[in-house]
Amino acid sequence: MEVEAQIRGQQPGFVLVGLGDRACQEAKERVRGGFVSAGLRWPRERLIVNLAPAALKKEGAGFDLPIAIAILVASGQMQPDRVEGLAAVGEIALGGHIRPVAGTVVVAEAARRAGAERILCATESAPEAALGGIEAIPVGHLREAADFLWGELQIEPCGPPEPDPCPPAYRDLADVRGQERARRALELAAAGGHNLLLAGPPGTGKSMLARRLPGILPPLTFDEALDVTRVWSVAGLLRPGHGLMHRRPFRAPHHSASMPAIVGGGGGRLRPGEATLAHNGVLLLDELPEFARPALEALRQPLEDGSIAVARVEGRAVFPADFQLVGTMNLCPCGARGDPKVSCSCSPQRLAAFRDKLSRALLDRFDLVVTVPRPRAEELAAEPGEPSTPVRERVVEARERLADGGLPRTAAADDLLDRAVESLPLSGRGRARVARVSLTIAALARADAIDAEHVAEALAYRAPAELAA
Amino acid sequence: MNELALAAYAAATGRHVVREPTDAHYRAFLRRFDEPAYRERLRELGVTWLGRTSPRFPHGVGAIFDPPAGLFVRGHGAAGILDSPSVAIVGARACSPYGAQVARTLGRELGRAGLVVVSGMARGIDAEAHRGALDGGGRTVAVFGCGIDRDYPASHAELARRIGETGLVVSEYGPGVEPAPWRFPARNRIVAGLAAATVVVEARERSGALITADLALEEGREVFAVPGEITSALSAGTNRLLALGATPLLEPADVLRSFGIEAAAAAQVRVGGTAARVLGALAGALAVDELVRATGLDASAVAAALTELELAGLAAAGDGLYRRVAAR
Numbered sequence: 001m002e003v004e005a006q007i008r009g010q011q012p013g014f015v016l017v018g019l020g021d022r023a024c025q026e027a028k029e030r031v032r033g034g035f036v037s038a039g040l041r042w043p044r045e046r047l048i049v050n051l052a053p054a055a056l057k058k059e060g061a062g063f064d065l066p067i068a069i070a071i072l073v074a075s076g077q078m079q080p081d082r083v084e085g086l087a088a089v090g091e092i093a094l095g096g097h098i099r100p101v102a103g104t105v106v107v108a109e110a111a112r113r114a115g116a117e118r119i120l121c122a123t124e125s126a127p128e129a130a131l132g133g134i135e136a137i138p139v140g141h142l143r144e145a146a147d148f149l150w151g152e153l154q155i156e157p158c159g160p161p162e163p164d165p166c167p168p169a170y171r172d173l174a175d176v177r178g179q180e181r182a183r184r185a186l187e188l189a190a191a192g193g194h195n196l197l198l199a200g201p202p203g204t205g206k207s208m209l210a211r212r213l214p215g216i217l218p219p220l221t222f223d224e225a226l227d228v229t230r231v232w233s234v235a236g237l238l239r240p241g242h243g244l245m246h247r248r249p250f251r252a253p254h255h256s257a258s259m260p261a262i263v264g265g266g267g268g269r270l271r272p273g274e275a276t277l278a279h280n281g282v283l284l285l286d287e288l289p290e291f292a293r294p295a296l297e298a299l300r301q302p303l304e305d306g307s308i309a310v311a312r313v314e315g316r317a318v319f320p321a322d323f324q325l326v327g328t329m330n331l332c333p334c335g336a337r338g339d340p341k342v343s344c345s346c347s348p349q350r351l352a353a354f355r356d357k358l359s360r361a362l363l364d365r366f367d368l369v370v371t372v373p374r375p376r377a378e379e380l381a382a383e384p385g386e387p388s389t390p391v392r393e394r395v396v397e398a399r400e401r402l403a404d405g406g407l408p409r410t411a412a413a414d415d416l417l418d419r420a421v422e423s424l425p426l427s428g429r430g431r432a433r434v435a436r437v438s439l440t441i442a443a444l445a446r447a448d449a450i451d452a453e454h455v456a457e458a459l460a461y462r463a464p465a466e467l468a469a
Numbered sequence: 470m471n472e473l474a475l476a477a478y479a480a481a482t483g484r485h486v487v488r489e490p491t492d493a494h495y496r497a498f499l500r501r502f503d504e505p506a507y508r509e510r511l512r513e514l515g516v517t518w519l520g521r522t523s524p525r526f527p528h529g530v531g532a533i534f535d536p537p538a539g540l541f542v543r544g545h546g547a548a549g550i551l552d553s554p555s556v557a558i559v560g561a562r563a564c565s566p567y568g569a570q571v572a573r574t575l576g577r578e579l580g581r582a583g584l585v586v587v588s589g590m591a592r593g594i595d596a597e598a599h600r601g602a603l604d605g606g607g608r609t610v611a612v613f614g615c616g617i618d619r620d621y622p623a624s625h626a627e628l629a630r631r632i633g634e635t636g637l638v639v640s641e642y643g644p645g646v647e648p649a650p651w652r653f654p655a656r657n658r659i660v661a662g663l664a665a666a667t668v669v670v671e672a673r674e675r676s677g678a679l680i681t682a683d684l685a686l687e688e689g690r691e692v693f694a695v696p697g698e699i700t701s702a703l704s705a706g707t708n709r710l711l712a713l714g715a716t717p718l719l720e721p722a723d724v725l726r727s728f729g730i731e732a733a734a735a736a737q738v739r740v741g742g743t744a745a746r747v748l749g750a751l752a753g754a755l756a757v758d759e760l761v762r763a764t765g766l767d768a769s770a771v772a773a774a775l776t777e778l779e780l781a782g783l784a785a786a787g788d789g790l791y792r793r794v795a796a797r
Contacts, residue, residue: 180768181757200789331788338788340754343702348562348592352624371789373756416780423780441769453773460757460772464786466566 001110002052003063005070009046016067018051021059030061031068033094038143043075057315061091062101065120068092068142069149082149087111087134088120096142100125102236105229108132118157120145126158127243128233131226168247170215174387175208178375182209185370185461187391190216191398192440195303195325195365197288199467200372201339206328207252210284213326214248215388217282218396224280227320231279235272249281249323255290263298263321265310270317273310275302278323288327289357296362299325303365327366329358331466339374355467367433369463394444401443412452413438420459434458472520474502475538480616480643485655487535514644516543516617519551527551530662533688537641537659541617544633550608551637554728555585557664557685559657559678560594560671565703566787567754568671571695572597573604574794575668578721580607582730585636587612587664589656590625594670594678599632608636610663614656616646639663654680661685666727668693668718672706679706682715691727693718740781747774748783754790 014028035042049067051058065088072078089107091099104125109132111119118135126138135157139145147153176183182198186209189196196213198206220228228245232238238245253262253274264273275283285291302308306322331337333354336344346354363369409417417438421431437458442450470489478498479486489495511518519526520539525548530536542548556579558572572594576586580602588595590611602609611632613621617640620626629638641659642652657677661667661684669692672678682692694715697704711717718724725731740748743766750763760771775791778784785794 178758180761181772184768184772338790344563346563351563352592371786373789375756375758419780420776453770456773456776457769459776464789466788 001056001058003066003070004050004052005067005074006048006050007043007045007074008048011046012044013046015046015048016051017048018054019057020051020063021057023061024051024058024063027061027064027067027092030064030092030094031071034064034068034092034096034142035071037094037096038141038146040072040142040146041075041077043071047071047074060101060103061099062089062103062107064092065090065098065139065142065145069120069145072146072149078146078149082151085115085117086120086149087114087116087118088145089129090120090122090125090139092142098122098139098141098145100240102238103234104128105131105226105233105238108134108136109230120148122240124240128229128238130158131229131243170248170388171212172215172388173212173391174384176205176212176385177383179205179209179372179385182206182370182372183385185368186210186213187216187395188437188440188444188461189213189324189326189368190391190395191444192367192402192437193324194367194437194440195327197327197329197363197366197369197463198372199329199331199338199369199464201337201374202330202335204338204372204374206372207284207286210282210286210326210328211250211252212388213282213324214250216392216395217248217324218392218399220246220248220280228280231272231276231320235277237277249278250284251278251281251323252284252286255285255287257291257295259292259295259298262295263302263308263310264317264319265312270310270312270315272319273308275299275308275321275323276319279320281323283323283325285325285327288329289354293357293359296357297359300361300365325365331371338371341374358467363463363467364427364429364433366463367437368461369467370461371464397446398440398443401446402440407439407442407448407450409435409438409450409455410452413450413455416452416455416459420455424459424462425465426462430462434462437461471499471502471504472522472538473504473507473518474499476518476541476641476643477502477507479538479641480646483646483649485652487537510644511541514543514618516541516644517548518542519548525549525551527663529555529665530659533658533662533684535658536662540639540641540659541643542637542639543617544637546608546610546633546636548637550585550610551639551663553585553608554583555587555610555664556724557587557660557667557681558594558598559588559660559667559669559681560707561673561676561678561703562591562593562595563703564593564597564671565701566790567697567792568594568695568703569597570785570787570792570794572670573601575670575718575721575724576601576603576607576609577605579724580605580609582721582725583607584724584728584730585610587660589614589653589660590621590629590632590638591653592622592625596625596628598670599628602636603631610636611638612656612660612663613638613640613642614653615648616640616642616644618644619646619648621648653677657681658684661688661690664690666691666693666724668695668724669707669710669715670695671697671703672710673702674705674709676706679710682710691716693724740777740783741774743770744774744777744781747771748778748793751778751784751791751793754787754792756790760791 100122108129112134123138126136129136302321336342438454441454576598586602586609667685694707694710
């Protein structure tokens with residue numbers, strides 16, 4: 001993207017062309033305000049600023065800083081050679097301060113690819129910009145930017161951020177008492193990257209468990225973290241001053257979320273949705289059957305491909321969306337099923353409608369389905385559970401084993417799988433799911449082959465007949 | 470009397486008619502009634518007609534207080550199975566997992582022993598009983614409370630097809646009759662009539678299943694009731710039946726004995742040591758976490774053991790709770 005400025009004619013005025021949105025148009029006032037506050041001379045002639053290429057739509061206030069610099073050059077206040085190989089991004093406050101804008105890391109990367117050597121940006125977004133593999137010059141004020149370009153001020157470029165010394169704090173599994181089965185399923189989900197569905201009456205700790213999944217996943221690799229940083233930066237969710245996102249994303253949209261809110265787009269614009277924000281992390285859909293059917297169905301593509309193609313008025317985009325899905329649900333609309341203390345008051349029709357909400361196709365995406373009944377009173381007094389750290393260590397080790405390739409299945413395991421397909425309601429896809437989960441179980445057990453006991457355990461996490469019917 | 474005309478008249482007017490009316494309306498219908506065309510239509514639908522006076526009309530139904538004019542029948546089973554020793558298994562539509570499992574096991578064991586399982590193909594207990602009978606390789610008869618050509622509820626169309634492969638679907642209502650609430654109690658008299666004994670698995674007080682039980686008692690047939698928890702509304706009806714003198718059903722063999730069938734010695738199923746330990750701890754309905762605590766095994770071993778027990782037909786899960794299936 002290039003910003004050109006020209007002085008033409010004597011009539012004072014300011015024209016901004018190049019398909020900018022409202023925020024771009026309003027740059028005129030902000031830049032002018034910034035000039036005055038920074039003690040720079042605002043040209044009295046007719047000023048034309050062009051955002052090129054003209055055919056591309058531009059949005060946001062990030063063009064303020066490059067516009068200001070272009071005007072400095074056009075009005076003769078700055079020599080053109082001073083801005084060779086320079087990129088800039090940032091919003092200008094009326095007082096001249098430079099504010100961070102969303103997507104700085106992506107802008108920095110694009111600038112590097114376009115041949116720029118350095119980028120001027122807000123102090124807060126400099127660590128982020130440095131991730132783009134380009135010299136990031138933090139500037140707090142338009143005056144600083146001008147002084148730097150004139151060579152009157154030395155600014156130390158911001159180096160790429162150091163790896164975070166302290167690992168991010170996640171909620172710990174030690175808080176979960178009892179729940180041995182669900183904990184085991186959570187560990188399997190983490191080790192094998194399986195999607196997990198937790199079903200049971202309200203108040204049995206389903207979401208509490210789900211929120212602890214990011215904490216037992218392996219730490220993000222640098223490339224994964226960079227991906228996450230890009231997505232969060234574009235969405236404007238990166239906290240100012242932060243470089244790399246080390247934290248595994250955890251997104252839990254409310255069940256009233258619309259389809260565009262989940263997959264991206266919305267209002268005709270191209271924005272990442274929750275599925276993309278959960279990239280390399282966990283997407284929790286609490287009360288899964290309460291979500292709108294189109295929102296759920298739209299998730300099938302990312303679950304299959306790890307990315308989402310969104311086409312909107314503004315154009316089309318492919319967003320990364322490689323997330324682990326955790327769903328929770330009640331066993332019936334009134335929520336009483338699975339609770340020995342209350343009896344369910346749902347009519348058979350209502351129950352059937354509730355279960356119909358979960359299409360076969362969506363249910364097929366969950367490798368692990370666990371029913372969590374209400375614990376009886378004595379269970380709540382159980383000892384605190386195993387903390388997240390040892391669980392994560394096992395998960396990391398199992399993932400390394402899985403990365404080395406699959407394991408053979410013993411004859412006994414094959415035999416059990418065949419028998420199960422014959423006598424349980426288990427589809428072809430169901431068989432493949434059981435095979436995947438049994439591989440994870442064997443890897444966690446450090447076994448050299450998938451044995452019958454691993455298949456047997458995997459079979460216990462299949463969708464129960466009452467949900468599959 | 471033309472029984473088929475009477476049934477066709479009932480279907481055409483949407484009324485419940487078992488005796489020949491004497492009014493002009495019916496006489497006019499009789500004059501218009503084209504029996505060969507009607508029979509041709511039934512043939513096209515794959516439906517046969519058993520008139521009340523036909524020698525093949527089931528004796529059990531002929532003996533009730535107000536037998537229907539006849540029965541519409543479809544399916545590949547021989548008409549003779551309507552006169553074979555049979556048991557009705559009935560109960561609540563909104564049943565509990567416990568009731569569903571009992572109905573399924575009962576259907577399977579009775580079907581396996583050669584008894585015909587009769588029920589109404591409603592949701593819940595009825596459907597489970599039919600499915601159990603099919604699982605056990607037995608024959609089963611579904612009695613509809615709507616027209617013979619309707620599969621009601623629609624979600625049970627596949628079940629109706631499977632029932633028809635070896636058994637029969639019957640109804641006193643001709644093609645085109647819509648389901649209506651008042652027809653279901655009427656249907657129950659045929660269920661009770663077809664069966665030599667009736668088992669009520671789960672029923673609330675004043676439920677349709679109790680109507681079937683009352684009708685069976687009136688006709689002098691044996692009535693079994695499955696005991697349930699006294700705190701469960703779903704067992705209130707069955708427990709009341711027991712208080713009134715119904716035979717408690719403690720195992721499928723209780724029914725078999727009343728037919729003079731000796732229950733085959735339960736096949737010995739071998740399970741591994743861990744599975745046996747879990748089975749030993751399985752009292753009532755338990756969650757996996759409770760079994761973990763009761764056995765001292767970890768969640769992974771318990772899960773594997775439960776799968777082994779499920780495959781061996783010794784345990785089953787419902788709403789996250791596991792229970793024993795076969796009574797020892």
